[in-house]
Amino acid sequence: MNLNTLIEQRSSTSHYDASKPLADSQITELMRLATLAPSAYHFQNWKLIAVRSSTAKARLKDIAMGQTQVESAAVTFIICGTLMPHQQLTTALRPSLDAGALPQEIADSWVTSANASYADNPQLQRDEAIRSASLAAMTLILAAEGMGLSTGTIGGFDTPAMIEAFALNAEEIPVILVTAGYAAEKRPQKPRRPLSEVVELV
Numbered sequence: 001m002n003l004n005t006l007i008e009q010r011s012s013t014s015h016y017d018a019s020k021p022l023a024d025s026q027i028t029e030l031m032r033l034a035t036l037a038p039s040a041y042h043f044q045n046w047k048l049i050a051v052r053s054s055t056a057k058a059r060l061k062d063i064a065m066g067q068t069q070v071e072s073a074a075v076t077f078i079i080c081g082t083l084m085p086h087q088q089l090t091t092a093l094r095p096s097l098d099a100g101a102l103p104q105e106i107a108d109s110w111v112t113s114a115n116a117s118y119a120d121n122p123q124l125q126r127d128e129a130i131r132s133a134s135l136a137a138m139t140l141i142l143a144a145e146g147m148g149l150s151t152g153t154i155g156g157f158d159t160p161a162m163i164e165a166f167a168l169n170a171e172e173i174p175v176i177l178v179t180a181g182y183a184a185e186k187r188p189q190k191p192r193r194p195l196s197e198v199v200e201l202v
């Protein structure tokens with residue numbers, strides 16, 4: 001399907017056909033595509049957890065305010081953003097250097113600049129974690145829809161409970177959940193606010 005059409009037809013699903021699972025290879029492919037999202041300095045400051053076993057789904061449903069789509073969806077991805085991105089930037093850029101996709105002097109300047117900007121700025125680290133995780137989440141949604149799956153987004157969850165249940169460390173912030181699977185019921189996309197209220201050409 002053409003990407004514009006896919007965007008025009010996407011809507012959030014909260015009722016899935018629980019009898020239709022996804023293969024782990026499909027789940028992994030969705031996460032691979034999500035990690036092709038852009039991130040500042042190519043930090044790739046994210047972590048994705050695929051919740052697809054019935055025990056893990058039950059745990060996640062409790063944390064997500066009892067929202068039943070977490071159980072009926074084939075998989076729910078916990079998309080985390082990570083703090084202290086400057087500390088792992090040299091490692092994150094290594095494959096780009098090896099592939100000749102990034103000149104050494106640019107990589108060096110990014111590391112210097114990122115250290116100067118992020119090291120003493122926890123607010124910026126958090127903003128960046130949320131930006132990166134959000135872009136990864138939207139990329140995953142479009143990839144899943146492109147595979148003929150339905151998706152939904154969940155922001156309603158208990159963050160401390162999530163951190164504990166999925167053993168996230170102090171640098172991993174759960175930002176958003178994305179459910180994916182085969183819809184039991186498909187709703188039309190809701191109309192949006194008038195363009196004139198939300199856009200500006202300058």
Ligand SMILES: Cc1cc2nc3c(=O)[nH]c(=O)nc-3n(C[C@H](O)[C@H](O)[C@H](O)COP(=O)(O)O)c2cc1C
Pocket residue numbers: 010011012013014067152153154155156157176188189190
């Ligand atoms: C950050 C965020 C948090 C959301 N949280 C929830 C949620 O907890 N439960 C839910 O059913 N839908 C949730 N949604 C889905 C929105 O209600 C939905 O995207 C919105 O109504 C627009 O509908 P559409 O996605 O079908 O276009 C969330 C969406 C976003 C982007």
